[in-house]
Amino acid sequence: MNTNLAAQINSFLAAMILLTAFGMLVQRRMYGLIHLFAWQGLFLSVSTAVVGFVAGAHHLYISSILTLSLKVILLPYILHVLIQRLKIHKEVETIVNVPMTMLIGIALVVFSYHLTAPVRELSTLITRSTLAVALATVMLGLLMMITRKHAVTQIIGFLAMENGLFFAATSATYGMPLVVELGVALDILIAAFIFGIFFFQIHTTFDSLDIDQMARLKEED
């Protein structure tokens, strides 16, 4: 596999990651959202492995396997179980309507392209062009957290943001040191468990996971 081909494969995977990020932004169903998240993790994991192969950075293989086991298998499974236990697999509500969200998303992609332009000029890595996509994925995750009312959707948005950050690290510097990546992976795992516990608490207190309910946490006066 020569460098040029690897760069092309990596670009293609970056495009797929961007596509899944947009897919999550417009997806209404909870299960569809989780499947898209798992797909994004898969593309991320393959992309990490490809970069690891080209750069000869063998610790990226470990990150790739971590991504695969954590973000493609374990986290979607946990979210799946959560949704089944809490019986919330109906349509997701959005605050801004879907076409509008798409347009904002496109604007964010253009914005991150301009923001990363200086880095792209300076960098010599073959992955430098995917940095804009990584930043866009972070922003789209953030946008998803803003436009959705449901707690579980917001968590998926948060995890998608983390995917974007991870991708940014791989494309900007061929990945963070292994210790950092292990730490982040562990954090994500712990976070998922804590989110799960919180969801159960919120659900039993408010009988819903709509965060509008949490606007009136103070006692009645």
Place this chain on the structure above:
Amino acid sequence: MMFYPFLIEVLQILIILAVAPVFAGWVKMLKCWSQGRTSPGLFQPYRDIVKLFSKDVVLAENASWIFRGTPYLVFGVVVLSGGIVPMLSVDLPLAATADVIALVALFAIARFFTALAGMDIGTAFGGMGSSREMTIASLAEPAMLMAIFTVSLASKSTSLSQMVQVVYSGQAVLRPSLAFALLAFILIALAETGRIPVDNPATHLELTMIHEAMILEYSGRHLALIEWAGMMKLFLFVMLGIAVFSPWGIAASGDLAAIPRAFLFMILKLGAVGAGLVLIETGLAKMRLFRLTEFLGSAFLLATLGMLSYFILE
């Protein structure tokens, strides 16, 4: 050898006239098989057209020249667009005179007159159909142009022959921009040709019909021309998709010997695309009219992403 391009041009127009009904019949046949019904046969569209031509035209008393002229105009416009899209060879005299933007404009002319004709008689159905058609058109056309501009960016030209040559000669690379543009193009083609998630070509149920509502008042040879033009439009969109996104097998400029091979490739690709279309149509339910903005919005999004990824990733 001077007449060679004109020969191709004539051949191509004959192909679109003759093969389009067969392709429509092929799609119908596969659809019947996939739903466990007996199919009417590959050449049923021909028989329908012949039957309609032999019947008398029933005109409403208040029908104006627009209503009478529209079938001929639509038919002519679609045949003319058939001379622009490269099917067998990139040597097309007409492709040099009209680029892909002109092609979109030609389709827009056909749609404009069909919508006018729908309102001409003054029945409720015609007006409703026209209104819906124009709603879809206003959303589909920007997306269509966006998808085409993405390919033009990659090939640095809006001429279809040029685009085909560039995509054909480029080594088989994974181009994210073209993949996005292809996805967008599939969504738009479904909307523009009135296939299932957007419009159902086989129904006359008043709540759901769009294209059928506009042409409800036509009969006899007028209806035959419009139906034939409809089949050719479907065929043209398929050919446009094949030409821009998978032109492999098409004859190079001046290569007369490669024409039979190109024809064989074309038939094979048409068969495959027909199967794909049937898969989409049987797998999806017709969408609610108010969800269409999202459907076409995603087409626009994909086309824009294609254009952006051309700048970002390539």
